Amino acid sequence: MNSEALSSSSASGQNDRYHGVAQLLHWLMALMIITMVVIGLFHEGWTDEVKGVTMRLHKSLGITVFALVLIRLGWRLTHKPPPYTPPLPAWQKTLATAVHWLFYALMIGLPIGGYLMSSGGSRPMLWFGVELPKVPIERESALWEMAHQGHSWGGYVMAGLIVLHITAAAYHLVSGFDNTVERMMPGGSSD
Structure with missing residues (x-):
């Protein structure tokens, strides 16, 4: 990063980093979402046993991401980014x-679509082994099909955005012109 840019920010008294809560939510959710995207994109070629375990993980992480995104959105709306x-x-x-x-x-829509799809299935809705209620939806119904298509295409869009996001972060990190990546790195936070 350009040291003049950092020193001028520090000299003006501005803290140019995200708060530790925002950093924690970003990295925790990034890990979960990347795991879910990999499972979602590649599970078809796996054995039934592996597919069963990984799809249960995919669903549990999806429910967790849905809860965390609501917290993250609340945080974001009440805390101005640096x-x-x-x-x-x-x-x-x-x-x-x-x-x-x-x-x-996508972090809101994909879990909702996945929940609707799973509700139409014959297996119980589990969150890390805890059974959750399902919504009454018939598999192959118009709503189920819409949820299925939206979840599938949304997964591809999410994968593309992840690639774009990582590419942009790498560009900013390599260019050294600004503090874009450093703002979200652990090791310091805004008050």
Whole structure:
């Protein structure tokens, strides 16, 4: 990172890092979401036994992500993110904001679609072994089909956004021009 950019931010008294709560939620959810995307994209080629275990994990993580995204959204709406140092070009800021809110939409929509799909299945709805109630939905119904298609296509969109997000982070890290990546790295937080 450009040391002049950091020292001017520090000299002005601004804290340019996300709060520790935001950092924890970001990295914890990133790990869970990447795990779910890998399972979702590649489970078809696995043995039935492995597929069963991994799909139960996929569903449990999905329910957890849904709960965490509500907490994260509440945190985000009540805590202003730190400024970029130096400010990003307008197109990068617009793209970052669009990707950010699309991630939120997917983190809410994908678990809802998955829950509806699983509710239409014959197996119990489990969250790490704890049985949860299902909603009354028939497998192959119009609502089930919509949930299935939305969950499938949304998974591909999520995978693409993850690649875009990691690529953009790598660009900012390698360019050294700004503090984009450092803002979310553990090791310090905003008050």
